[in-house]
Structures are given as structure tokens and as C-alpha cells.
Amino acid sequence: MPFSKLDTAAVARTLSQIAEQADDVVDAFFERREEVELAPEGDPGGLRVWREEGFAVRLVREGLTWMASRDAIEARPFAESLRQVARAISAASYPEPTLEVGPPDPVAAPELLDFPGLLSRAVRAHHVGFPLRVAVRRHRRWVQVVGPRLVAGAESESFYSCAVESSWGRYGALLPRLSGGAAEEIAATAVALFRARQALPPASFRGPVVLAPHTVAVLLHEAVAHALEADTLAQGGNPEAAVGVAMAAPCLDVLDDPSSAPEGVRRTTDDEGAAAVRRWLLRGGIVEQPLADALWARTSPVLLPGAGRRGTRHLPPGPRSSHLEILPGEASEADLLAGAAEGLFLPEASRGALDPLTGEFALHLPYARRFRRGALAEVVGPCVLRGRVADLLTRVVAVGAQAKPAGAGWCAKGGQKLPVWATAPSLRLEDVEVAP
Amino acid sequence: MSDLDGILRAVLKRHLSDAEVYVKRGRSRRLERTPVTETASTSQERAWAVRAGNRRASFFAAATGDPTPGGPWPEPVPGHSLELPEPAPLPAWSTPSDFDTPLIGEREGLKLLESLGRELEAELPKARLLRAVLEDGSSEAELANSRGLRATTRGRISTLYLEAAGPGRPAVSASLYVAAREPRRFHPTALARRLADRLAVSAAGAAPERDGGEILLAPNVASRVLAGLLPLLVGPGPGSRLTGARGRFGGDRVTLIDNGRFPGGAFEAPVDGEGVPTREVVLVEEGLFRQPLLAWWQEGAAHGEASGCARRPGWRDLPAPGPTHLYLKPEPRTPVATLLGAVSQGYYLIDATGPGRFDLATDRFALPVCGFAVQSGRASAPVAKAWLCGGIGTFLKGIVGVGRDLTFQPLDGMIGSPTLLVTGLELRAVAGS
Numbered sequence: 001m002p003f004s005k006l007d008t009a010a011v012a013r014t015l016s017q018i019a020e021q022a023d024d025v026v027d028a029f030f031e032r033r034e035e036v037e038l039a040p041e042g043d044p045g046g047l048r049v050w051r052e053e054g055f056a057v058r059l060v061r062e063g064l065t066w067m068a069s070r071d072a073i074e075a076r077p078f079a080e081s082l083r084q085v086a087r088a089i090s091a092a093s094y095p096e097p098t099l100e101v102g103p104p105d106p107v108a109a110p111e112l113l114d115f116p117g118l119l120s121r122a123v124r125a126h127h128v129g130f131p132l133r134v135a136v137r138r139h140r141r142w143v144q145v146v147g148p149r150l151v152a153g154a155e156s157e158s159f160y161s162c163a164v165e166s167s168w169g170r171y172g173a174l175l176p177r178l179s180g181g182a183a184e185e186i187a188a189t190a191v192a193l194f195r196a197r198q199a200l201p202p203a204s205f206r207g208p209v210v211l212a213p214h215t216v217a218v219l220l221h222e223a224v225a226h227a228l229e230a231d232t233l234a235q236g237g238n239p240e241a242a243v244g245v246a247m248a249a250p251c252l253d254v255l256d257d258p259s260s261a262p263e264g265v266r267r268t269t270d271d272e273g274a275a276a277v278r279r280w281l282l283r284g285g286i287v288e289q290p291l292a293d294a295l296w297a298r299t300s301p302v303l304l305p306g307a308g309r310r311g312t313r314h315l316p317p318g319p320r321s322s323h324l325e326i327l328p329g330e331a332s333e334a335d336l337l338a339g340a341a342e343g344l345f346l347p348e349a350s351r352g353a354l355d356p357l358t359g360e361f362a363l364h365l366p367y368a369r370r371f372r373r374g375a376l377a378e379v380v381g382p383c384v385l386r387g388r389v390a391d392l393l394t395r396v397v398a399v400g401a402q403a404k405p406a407g408a409g410w411c412a413k414g415g416q417k418l419p420v421w422a423t424a425p426s427l428r429l430e431d432v433e434v435a436p
Numbered sequence: 437m438s439d440l441d442g443i444l445r446a447v448l449k450r451h452l453s454d455a456e457v458y459v460k461r462g463r464s465r466r467l468e469r470t471p472v473t474e475t476a477s478t479s480q481e482r483a484w485a486v487r488a489g490n491r492r493a494s495f496f497a498a499a500t501g502d503p504t505p506g507g508p509w510p511e512p513v514p515g516h517s518l519e520l521p522e523p524a525p526l527p528a529w530s531t532p533s534d535f536d537t538p539l540i541g542e543r544e545g546l547k548l549l550e551s552l553g554r555e556l557e558a559e560l561p562k563a564r565l566l567r568a569v570l571e572d573g574s575s576e577a578e579l580a581n582s583r584g585l586r587a588t589t590r591g592r593i594s595t596l597y598l599e600a601a602g603p604g605r606p607a608v609s610a611s612l613y614v615a616a617r618e619p620r621r622f623h624p625t626a627l628a629r630r631l632a633d634r635l636a637v638s639a640a641g642a643a644p645e646r647d648g649g650e651i652l653l654a655p656n657v658a659s660r661v662l663a664g665l666l667p668l669l670v671g672p673g674p675g676s677r678l679t680g681a682r683g684r685f686g687g688d689r690v691t692l693i694d695n696g697r698f699p700g701g702a703f704e705a706p707v708d709g710e711g712v713p714t715r716e717v718v719l720v721e722e723g724l725f726r727q728p729l730l731a732w733w734q735e736g737a738a739h740g741e742a743s744g745c746a747r748r749p750g751w752r753d754l755p756a757p758g759p760t761h762l763y764l765k766p767e768p769r770t771p772v773a774t775l776l777g778a779v780s781q782g783y784y785l786i787d788a789t790g791p792g793r794f795d796l797a798t799d800r801f802a803l804p805v806c807g808f809a810v811q812s813g814r815a816s817a818p819v820a821k822a823w824l825c826g827g828i829g830t831f832l833k834g835i836v837g838v839g840r841d842l843t844f845q846p847l848d849g850m851i852g853s854p855t856l857l858v859t860g861l862e863l864r865a866v867a868g869s
Binding site: 043047049052053056064068414415 | 466468470471473474475476478479480481482483487494496497501509510511512514515516517518566569601606607608609752
């Protein structure tokens, strides 16, 4: 832990000097990040290493936020930053707490070197062979948040990302660890995309669709998690007015729980040092607890902090989801595909987009499969599932009995790119529109 | 600045033939306004990057702080070769005076954002800004490589992101993102008018099922189409794919230029991210394909001369070829009103409302747009949720009029175009081939 030697008490005492009013929010956010990437074969910079550390000091007073950040963890820049956020005259001096942090570890990531080979073998095991450009990266991050009265425990995250490029497209995944299973998961998706490369998009379709866990995770990340972020809700009015609204079918229970995320990315506190909450976003389809950070939680007693996340020290935190959990139902795979009507099975989603003002939603699908009379049939090409969130989510009629880790990916909002994780079962929706 | 030579010597002791050290210092101010929050932040960054390798193996390391000869450096990985450029004579260059202007002040910046909200409401009553973010920054970088190349550069750039909602419920929304060398070049009235136009046509407009005619593309739309064509213009690969038997790439009004020294440009610099001198490169001249944009190490792989076009947005990035200021040459004597007056039946598309789809293999593109239907040179009805569709070759060969209002947009580099009058394209309700 790089911050084990950080004198957090001294930092807290220093911060208390600028918290002049009772309602002031003051904190210091220290972070260290390390990323190590094995570039695709032939690209320059074979092993690529990025290391950074720094801090941000923040003062929030009467709805206004002042923040100063630096690319160093040193006493003088820290005092300078305090002076900046306190908007004090340049002659004003603040104490310079000793900011000692541990040295970085030596650069070593042997697990990255083996993964492209593991992936190639996993692809060949599907009895196909095609050229792939593989980049695999290890992400590590350590965070320490200090307030004038409260010092949160240090947090750390470690995970991997893998980007696979071929002549028919690009596929990316986030992985808690690199293993044979992770290679097989990526290989299976790459092979499915390869086999669907010449499939024609379906004609406009309205009917039943079954979403695999990965697609469910992307759908609910966009349509529930983003829609219930306090700042997104505020675009349309008062965020607390969302509480109690029936947003989805009664069979849908959706939580955000950073503490049950995959090992390596589990969090007990958020990026503001507040305790992470097992938060029911939807209980029985009804909105229970929108996502809020410290600032939004101050605007209403209904909103709880604990979902403040920041992509970098140079940007202020905002309310975001970390680990979405969709509770399983009782439907077996056969139940989900059953029925006389022909439908579409949606195994993968490449991206989703929500217009928070109109509620219009689009989920882009790189390929799909038809199903009829309980069995999967031919593959169809790229298509888009469209609808209005409030309408779409009420069309969920069955929830699969098996939830599994799925849909981990990068989420970008407001210039901040964050990893997001999910555990989801399959879902069946009726009377849904899918168009080419 | 750091002892770059000492670091180069230390890295080269590891049996590597090429090494490069890049050091960057920057500072920025970021101001954000939403209907309920106001944030002012300042950042100071200092960081470095080292690339080193030989014909067999290489590594890249980057970190905050100052580089030290001791590293620690990663082991070079075989299968990833690295070569670096030789020093080259630097054409005369004088640093633009506005590089020295201080960053915008907190009050001044917040006032600018506040005035944008007011102007928007004046243009379109009950419209409101949902989010406005102004970022203003400056930086200096120093670069040295083991072949004797030394370079220093400075940068100055401001960006403004605006997101607005129109009147009514459910409200339509629109956003725009612009970049300039300094914030004083952002004109609140013009930006507010652009947002208000977008909101007004989006609220009232509809898309034709399928229609053609003469189509006038505002610079924001034309730039988006040009950005979609970049894979044809950058690197030795497919540049000539769209050229006909006589080397014709587009109509004779099409002259495409990239210029890393574009006067007043957001990325104006004497050298690129590897220290290679930048210059003006004519890629397409009066419809004839001259050459693609080539980095020094791509010279010989395609017809044409290399230029300094390896972009390096920050210390975290490896240099990669790309345009800095790529634009379609304007026609200085043609005002937009003349082009609009020439449209007997067609459309005036004022903005792109999302990312386009470009399939270079099948020569098709589709771009979501909004604007107006035009009859006899006058707007007759708003158009929204429409897709501009057609062939890429058809677009390039169908440009029959070029305006004088060259405007750049921050896309993949700064991509610029004046208003264009185009024939042969279609407007559709659904994107399709």
C-alpha cells in the first residue's frame, strides 16, 4: 500500500484550516495508478508502462466547488493547492504536512506475456483460425481520501483489460484476472463475431427477445444505472422525485453494490471516502435509491452518498454505478426461449445510449440469433434494439434463474472513463422493436 | 527541465540502439456550470515518457514527476521494433504571441458560461443550458532522441462543451464541442444561436422518408463527413482506393490540405510529437489525389513526401500519424448566401446530431443530421432525425459549390470545411444503404 506511510492526521489537520463554515465539504484525494500493457505484436513499445500519482484538494461551499490538483505527492504543492481552493491571498501560508508515500514496485507483469498465446489456443479450440491483434493491459490503482474529520481506509483496485482487433471488428473486455477461463470467454466472443461476419441484418422486427447476461448488463447499465444518477435525474427536474416511481416490470430487482464486485475491484468506500452502500436502485421494478455522491446527498435527505467516483484526480467526483447486480428469477433457459412466436436472442451488445431528457434508448447489437419453438436458429447481422426506457423495462416478462458476472466494460460520462462491473441473469422481453 | 542526455545515456546502456525522452509540463483551468452546481478547478501536470528499443525489441515507459536515469525501465519485449527519426532542418518559425496569454480567470470564465446560458434563452425562450464546461490550458514539452534530434514545443488550447435542452416536455437536447487557441475566441452569441437552431429544428422537424436534390452542408456537417474519410487520407494504405482511372478523387472544387503550422490553429506547432518539422501537405488538389499523409517512417510505402504528422496529445500517448489541421480549401469569393440562393429544391443541413457510419469497403456513409428543407433558396420546413446517406465517392465528386466560411471542429485532429453544396446524396428517415 503506497499510502501506508502517509500522515493522514497531519493532512486532516491542515484541511480543517480551510473548512471555515459548518457545511463546508473539504477533502484531499490521493491516488497512485499503474498500467502495464503488452502491445499488439509488431507495434512499437512492446511493454508499455504508465505510472502516475498525485492529489486533489476540494472545497465545496454553498453549492460552489473549488478544486486544485497536482501530479506529485509533495508538501509544497499540497499547501499551494490549499491556498488555491481557499482562494487565499498568495502571501497566506498553510502548514506543509509531510507527505511520504511508498516507492513504486519494480515493473513486472509476466502474466501479460502469456495471454495472447493462451487466447490464440482458445480460438483454435473452436476449430477456426484467423488473425487477431491482441492488446492486454493490467490496471492498478490505489486511493486514499482524507477529510478534516474523517479518514477513510485506503482502497485499491486491480484488474485487466483486453482489446482484440480483427478485420471484421473490435472487441474489448474487462477481466478481474487473466486465466484460461478469461481467454476462453474472449475467444468465444471473437469466434461468434467471426462466424456472424457475413450475416445480414434482420428486417425490422417486433416480438419477443431474450437478452443474454452480457446484453442485460449493458441494457440496465444504460437504462437504469445512468438514468438513476442524481445528476442525470436533475436534468429533468428534482432527483428525489424519482423515488417511488414504477420504472420497470415487478420482476426486476436491480442493485448497485461495490462491495460485492469481483475480487480485486471490491470497494468498501467510494472515491469520496464515504461508505459504499448496497443500494437498491429498483426493488420490484420501483425506484428506491438513486445513485448519489456527497454533493447530491446534501440536496435531499432521500439521497444517500457512497456512489461518488472519479476517473482521475484532475476531475471532480460524480455519482456513478460500480457493480450492478440484477437478482436472478426462476426461469430456466428453456422457459426463456419457449413459446410459439419467433424471437431474437441477443447474446452481445456493443454499446448503449440513453437520452436522459426523452428517455429514448438504443442498444447496438453486433449480431443476434433467431429462436423458434424453444431452439436457437440462424444468425442475423448487426441490429439495434430501440425504445423508451419506461416502456422497454415494463416489457420484461421473465428473469433467468442463473446470474453470472457479465457485461464488464468501460463507461464514459462527462469526460471520465470508469470500469463498471455487473452480475446478471438472462431476461425475456415481449413486444420489443429491433431494427437494422 | 530535466537532464535528457543523461537519461538517454542510461537507457542506451541496455544494449538498445534508439531512445527518446519526452518531458511535458502543463497547467489548466476547468470551469463547469450546471443548473445546480458550479465548479472551478486548476491542475498542474508534469510528466515524462521514454521510448527505447532496437530492430528486435522495445519498451515505452511514462510517469508523472521527473525522469531519472535509474528508471526503473521495463524489459524490452521482442517482436516490437523501434526506430526514431533523424534530425532535420527546421523551417523558420516564430511562436504566436497568444501562446503567452495567461489562462482565463475564474470569474471571467464563469461569466462566459453564464452569458452562454443567457444568450441561449434570448435566442430560444425557455431553452436552458444543462452543462457547460470550459477548459483552458497551456503546456511546454521538450524532446531528445539518441539520433541527435532536439525539440521544444509549446501548446495553448481551450475547449468548450455545451449541452442544452429545448423548451417543452419531453425536451429535445443538443450538444456541441468546440476548440480554439484561447477562450476569447468563443463567441457566446454565435454559439448560443447554433445551439438554439439545433434545438428548434429538432423539436419541430421531421425527416423525409427518402429525398434527394441539392444539399447544402454547413461546415459542421461537412467536417464530420471529412473526418469519416480520414482512413483514406492517412497512411500508405487505401488512399488511392477512391481515385478513378485518371487519379481523380473528387470534383475539381475539392482541394484537401493538412497543415501542422496552420496559422491560428489549435495545434499550430513547428514540429510534431516526434520532433519532425511540420509543413503544409496538399493531399488532394482540384480533385486529383496527390498523396496520403505520411509519417517519416512511412516514406516510400506510398507515393508522396513525408511530413511531421505524428501526433502526441499528451505524455501518456505514443506518437501516431494523424491530421492536425486537415481542411477542404475554401473559395474566398463565395459567401454562403450565394450557395443557399443556388438551391432550387433541396436541403440546408446545419448540424450533425451524432456519429456517422462510414463503410469504406462498400463506399457508403450515413450521418445523422438536422436542418431545413429549402425551396428556391429559402428555408421551407425544419428537418430533424434525418440521415444524410450516399456514396463516399459520390460525395467527393458531387461537390459543386464551396463557400468561404472555413470552420474547424475538434474531431480526429482539427478537421475543417467551409459550407459545401453537394448533389447526388440523399436524406432518409432511416440510415441504410
